[in-house]
Amino acid sequence: MIEAVIFDIGNVLIEWQPERHYDRLMPRARREAMFAEVDLHGMNDVIDRGGPFRETVEAWAARTPQWREQILRWHDDWIEMASPVIERSLRLMRALQAKQIPVFSLTNFGIETFDHACTHYPFLRAFDRPFISGHLGVIKPEARIYEIVEEVSGLAGHQLLFTDDRADNIAAAHLRGWKTHLFEGPAGWAARLVAEGLLSEAEAV
Incomplete structure (x- = not known):
């Protein structure tokens, strides 16, 4: 699950x-x-x-x-x-959280660049758990960053669904048993969330 x-x-x-x-x-x-x-x-x-x-x-x-x-x-x-916002992806994030489904970030982002981005995109502070590479001192696709997510969240790979636009980052997560989705656009990601039973088609618009 x-x-x-x-x-x-x-x-x-x-x-x-x-x-x-x-x-x-x-x-x-x-x-x-x-x-x-x-x-x-x-x-x-x-x-x-x-x-x-x-x-x-x-x-x-x-x-x-x-x-x-x-x-x-x-x-x-x-x-x-670093612009513009991918609006449908943001709606999907908010739809998941509206259903009390925890949403984490796992991102290669500097300390100062992330703070700068948050002044323009306040929703970047809304994740239930943020995993920001600059603060962790390790970047994707290195195995350690995925280990940190598991250790901090207390969740195993099969309990996590991760989307990223880079195939190497997805492959590294897959090796740890994570469920993964290569992001090629918000429509495909929405369909995956529906297929997993996390959102209805109406919620994933």
């Missing part, structure tokens, strides 16, 4: 599309060249592990001065990369 539903945040509840944002700032070919030369997602992993937000971005900008101005935009434009 499912005792808790777990949501990733980026690309599940809010869109996370840094490349799309940079494509607004520069020609796509130039953006592709920058992302090929600078591991910006690796930089973000440092932040998601709890690294200081501004200092980490500034350090990476200093290492690659030819892209300094653009890299600094990762800090200054961050909320524009």
